[in-house]
Amino acid sequence: MLQAIGLTSTSRPSTPPLVDDLTFEARPGNVTALLGHPGSGKTTALRLMLELEPGRGVTYFRGRPLHRIAHPGREVGVLLGDVPGNPSRTVRNQLRMLCAAAGVPSARADAMLEVVGIAGLRDQRLGSLSLGMERRVALASALLADPCTLLLDEPSAGLSPRERGWLHGLLRGHASLGGAVLFTTSDAKEAARNADRVITIEAGRLIADQDAADFTRTRLRPRVAVRTPHAARLADVLGREARAAQRAVEIVAESGNRLSVYGSNCAEVGEAAFRHGVLVHQLADETGDAGSGSAAVPVPPARTAAGPGAAAEAAAAADPEGAPGFSRQARPRRPDSAVRRVGGPLRPVRYELLRVFGTATPVLTAALVVVASVLTALALARAGHTPQNRLLAAWPELLPLPPAALGAGLLGALAFGEEYRYPALAADRGTVPRRMGLLAAKLGVCAALALLLGALAVAADAAALAFVFDGGPLRAPARWFSPAASWAGLLIGCAWAGVLASGVFRSATAGLAAVLAVPVMVVPLVRRVLEGSSAYPVTGLAPRLRGLTWVQWLPEADRVLLGALRVMAQPVGTALVLSLTVLLCAYGFTGLRSRVRW
Structure with missing residues (x-):
């Protein structure tokens, strides 16, 4: 059971809320349509239900709100927008x-590709798919x-009648197993048909809020769809018989040789056509819309109008299982799914690795960084x-950051920014779920990528300098640990700043x-701030900290601690620490604020 209670969007000054x-x-077991004209608030209502919209x-x-569900993606399948994912991802x-x-x-991915009938397109990139195929990918993601x-x-927007029939057949199959389906249109x-x-x-x-039968009776008009090569003659016959019987019959001339007859039924129309040869x-019963335009057929008192060829559309949509790719055996199983779950602390790490390496972005970023770094070093x-x-x-003095640090920041910014652009986790409390496990996975993976990017850049710079200048500008460093720690801290700090800032903004x-x-x-x-003299010198800090602890650490750890403190004492290090602290607090604040519900 899905229950929406008092949904109200946040309104702007002097404008009413989109949902009030x-x-x-x-x-459960039913397919529910949320019907409204464009701009009536249908999409906003869904976003409020998914807690993606303030209100x-x-x-x-x-019986549970979304933020109280441990794994929302297993409870709610979502299709929002027209973009199923990054166009460069297969x-x-x-x-x-x-x-x-x-x-x-x-393995569930391959099974769902069979369900939606696009198993042969598994290696195609999302950007190369047609609208109908994109919609099938989105449905596979939701299921x-x-x-x-x-x-x-709007799952059927832009689809052909045959694809619409397939889509609604799949939704009907899900509902027949006890699931709840809500779609906007x-x-x-x-809405009345499906x-x-x-x-x-x-x-x-x-x-x-009506049953489909009541909606059809009160809001729509039943009609008889007729296709005949003698449309004008049949319209004249039906009009004369209606006048003779003093019945109110409206005849609508559709495109080509089609007629829509309101106020009659198939038996009466068929008998009249037979009597007059x-x-x-x-000849079929259909459900028409609440009104039509006007293109007169001169049969008073019956009025005629030109309208869409709904007869052909209804006939094509009436056979969903005839659509390509429809699978009776592969429909969703049941609401309380028996699909095996894969949990554990490595689940967000697995997701993040698949997200990062599912596209060529890391490789292209690394190649660009290495080329820019080598040219700058030379x-x-x-x-x-x-x-x-x-x-x-x-890293020349004129540049704010070296190419490797900018590349690390870019990879970090894409960690959350790509998910907001392509909402992969729409059901999990928004496009980005506020969970520490996912944040830790993103920070860890981005830190590893930043270190790898920095190592590649340094190795490429050293090799290029040795090759071009025969090793002239280089010499063996006497103390390498402190510069290496500073370099690693700069790269990780930039990557983490990108992760947190993209998550906040x-x-x-x-x-x-x-x-x-x-x-x-x-x-x-x-x-x-640091221009004045420091009241707390770093010299002797490591022995004092060792004396405050119960556990004695190795003497080599003093150098690590002092190196870290010296890095933090530098303006860039201090700025990174302050920025990361502020961004982490802002990330936590936005996460807590998103949980507040009225």
């Missing part, structure tokens, strides 16, 4: 990544964890007067901007 005190329910109200999924990699997020085996509830925003005929219950909203408020190719060596540490790092661009803000804005402020 909306209350309804979607029952008031609460939604219960089988279909199979996208689903395997989502399997790791939902905690189900990777991966075999959820009880499906929330779908702006087509009243689609839903068990229709909820109509207008300007964000509930207008009607009119050849009929099609230019610095030719100019001369550059310390060896900065020469190997390719919900944008990869904002994450990269936060990385650049550290040397450009924060470092000058720190330098002003």
Whole structure:
């Protein structure tokens, strides 16, 4: 049972809320349509239910709000928007990544590709798929964890009649096993044809909550669809017989040789055509819309109008199992799924690794960083007067950060920013679930990538300098540990700043901007603060700390501690520590604020 109670979006000054005190329910075993014109608040209502939109109200999924469900992705399957994922990711990699997020085996991805009929496209990139194939990928993503509830925003928009029939056949199969299905639509005929219950909203408020039969009877008009090569003659015959019997019959001339007859039935139309010898190719009962345009057929008093060819559309959509890729055996099993779960602390790490290496972004970033670093190092060596540490790092005085640090920050910014752009975790309390496990996985993976990127850049710089200048600018370092620790700290700090900033500001661009803000804005402020003499000298701090602890550490640990303190005492190190502290607090604050519900 899905229950939405008092959903109200946050309104702007002088404008009403997009959703205003909306209350309804979607029952298990039923397909429910949320009907409304474009701009009526359907998508906003779904986002409020998923806690993606600020506002008031609460939604219960089988008696629990979303933030009280341990694994929301296993309870709710979501289709929001037209973008199923990063266009450069393959279909199979996208689903395997989502399997790791939902905690189900990777083999489930191949099974769902069979369900939606695109197993042959598993190695195709998402950006090369048609709209219908993209919608199938999105449905496979929603069904991966075999959820009880499906929330779908305009799932049939832009699809052909045959694909619509396949789609609604799949949704009907899920509901027949006890699941709850809620989809939004702006087509009243689609809602009446495919839903068990229709909820109509207008300007964000509930207008009607009806069974499909009541909705059809009160909001739509039944009609008889006729296809004949003698449409004008049949219209004249039906009009004369209606006048003779004093019955109100409306005849609508459709495109080509089709007629829609309102106020009659198949038996009456068929008998009239037989009596007058009119050849009929099609005769079927349909559900029409609430009104039509006007293109007169001169048969008074019956009025005629030109409208869409719904007869052909209904006939094509009436056979969902004839659509390509439909599988009767592979439908979802049941609400309380028997799909094996894959848990444990490594689940978010597995998801993050699949997310990172599912595209060519890390490889391209590394290649660009290495090329830029080598060119910068060669230019610095030719100019001369550059310390060896900065020469190997390719960090001239004019640049705020070396190329490797910028690359680490970019990879960190993409860690969260890509998920906000392509909402892979829409059901898990928003596009990015506020869980420490996922944050720790992102920080750990980004730190490892940053260190690897830094090592590649230094090795490439050293090799290029040795090859071009025959080792002239390089010499064996007397003390390498402190510069290496500083280099590692700079790379990890930039990567973490990108991760946290993109998580706070919900944008990869904002994450990269936060990385650049550290040397450009924060470092000058720190330098002003550190201009005075320090009241707490670092000398002798390690022995004092050793004396305060019960456990005695090795003497070599003193050098590690002093090296870390010296790095933090530098303006860049202090600025990074301050920035990371602020971003971590902001990330925690936004996570706590998102849990507050009215």
